[in-house]
Amino acid sequence: MFSLFSKIAESRRVDHFYTRLAHLRYNGNHEKACFPTPKGCSSVTPTVLIADLHRYEGQTVTVRGWLYDRTDKGKLQFLKVRDGSGIAQAVAFQKELPEATFEVLRSLSQESSLIITGTVRADKRAPGYPGGYEIGISDAQVIQIADEYPITPKEHGVEFLMDHRHLWVRSSRQWAILRIRATVINTIRNWLDDNGYLLVDTPIITPAAGESTTELFEITYFEDKAYLAQTGQLYNEANMMSFGKVYCFGPTFRSEKSKTRRHLTEFWMVEPEMAFFSLEDLMDMEEQFISAIVGRVLEKHRMELDILERDTTFLERVSAPFPRISYDEAVARLNKLAAETADPEQQAALRIEWGNDFGSPHETALTQQFDRPVFVYHYPTAVKAFYMQPVADRPEVCRSVDLLAPEGYGEITGGSERIYDRDLIEQRIAHIGINRENYAWYLDLRRFGSVPHAGFGLGVERTVAWLCGLPHIRETIPYPRMLKRMYP
C-alpha cells in the first residue's frame, strides 16, 4: 500500500499541473483561493448545495466539492462533481470557456477538489444524486489536483477497499449507507426522547463483566485492570430506579474471535430499560420503536435506498404487530423444516435439540417464514444471561425475547424481564460463580425498592445492514473494528 503512494508521489503529472495552474486566476496561491466563500472573487453567485440545485434552475451558482468522475469528449467534457449533499453533472464546452480553464479541467484527476460556477438547467439526461439538473460551467477554480486515486469506478476486492476505508467512504454506496445510519441513530434518540425515555449514559470503562459469558477487552487502569463495556445494562437498571424509563446509547466492545458477516468487536448499541415493564410490554414497545425507525428511513432515504438497489417490499410491511412465537414453537418449526428438507446438509444445519441456542442457519430459516420481524420468547434459562427472570411455573425457560429481522438477517434485539427478587438474584450470582463483591452495588438495587422491570439492546449495525440490504455488517460503521481489522 505504501509503495503505491510513493509511486504516485513521483508522478511527473503533478508538477505539470501546477505549472499550468500558475496561469489561472487561482495563481497557485492557496490563500487567494475562493475558499470557504467566494467573496472577493469575480463571481458573486450564491454557493449552493447539489441537493438544492432544483431550486436554482436558470440561475448562476457556485458549487464546491470534489471531482467524482469525468468523461472527456474532446471539445466537450462532463464532470461529475460531489459536494457531500449529492452528485451533479457539470458540463464544460470548449468554446464557452477560456482555453486555460478548459485545459485544466481536462486534466483533472479523480477526487481533485474544485469550485465551479455555472448556470443550472434541468436536463433529463443529467445523471447524479438527486440528478435531473446539471451545471453549464462558466468558471472553475482548482483547489488541489489529487494524486492518482486508488478507488476507481470499477470492481475492487474487500481487503483493498477496507485498507482504503478512509477514501472508500466517499463512494456513493458508502455515502448512502452512512447517511441511513445517521438517520437510524437520530430516529432512535428522537423516538425514545419523545416517548418518555431519558438518556442516561453508562460507563465504557468498567471494573467487571456485565455478563460473564463473553470475552472482554482488558485495559490497564493505573494500577488496576479494567474492561471495556460489553453492555450498559446493569447500570441501566440502577438508572431506571431513578428515572423510570431510561436508555443508554454508545459503543460496545466484545473481544470475541467471531469471524462472520454479523460481528464487529466495536459496535453501537442502544439499550432501553423500563420499570414496571412485563415481557409483553417490552414486545409492544419494541414493535412500535422498530416500526418508527423503518418508517423514518423509508420516508427520508428513497434516494439512498435506490443507490443501494434495495428492494423495499419487505420494509414497507414493517408495522406492528409483529408475530410472536415461543422458543418451543421455534424449535418445533425448525425440526419440521429439517424433516421436510431433502438435502442432508441442510437438514443437519436446521435440526435443533431443545435447550440449545439458535445458530445463524436457524435464525435465517426462521425469519424466512415471516414477512416482517418476528419475536421469539421464553428461551431456555441455561443459554441466557444470569439476570433473566425465570417463567413462574417453568424455571427451565426465562422471560426473554429476541427480535429477528426478516430476509435472513436474524437477531437485531435481545431483551428480557430482569430478576427483581433479592434471594433469586443472589442465588443466580452464586450459581454462575462470579465475584459477588463486584456486583455488590447491583445487588443493592434489589434491596431498596426492587420492582419488576425489563429492557433490551438493539444493535445499530445489524439494523442498518438489514435496512440497506447489505450482505455484511462491515460497511454499516465508518471504521469497522473486526478480528483482523483495525486500520485505518
Added chain:
RNA sequence: UCCGGAGUGGCUCAAUGGCAGAGCGGGCGGCUGUUAACCGCUAGGUUGUAGGUUCGAGUCCUACCUCCGGAGCCA
C-alpha cells in the same frame, strides 16, 4: 480454535507442467451529450514467503504468512 476457499501489473481477473496475458486505472492522441462512454498508441511483473520434485513450475509437493467465507459466541 475448527472447517472450507483464495493470494499473478495500481485494481479485478485469465493462463493443459512448455513464450506471463486481458479489461479497467495511468500516460499520449482523437471525438459537442457522456451515463462504469468509445477508438488508436503506450508504459507497467521477484506470480504471498521459504524449501522441494522436474529438462522445464504461476501450475505439482511440504511448511509458513496473509486475507475471505462459515461454525462456535453474540447485538
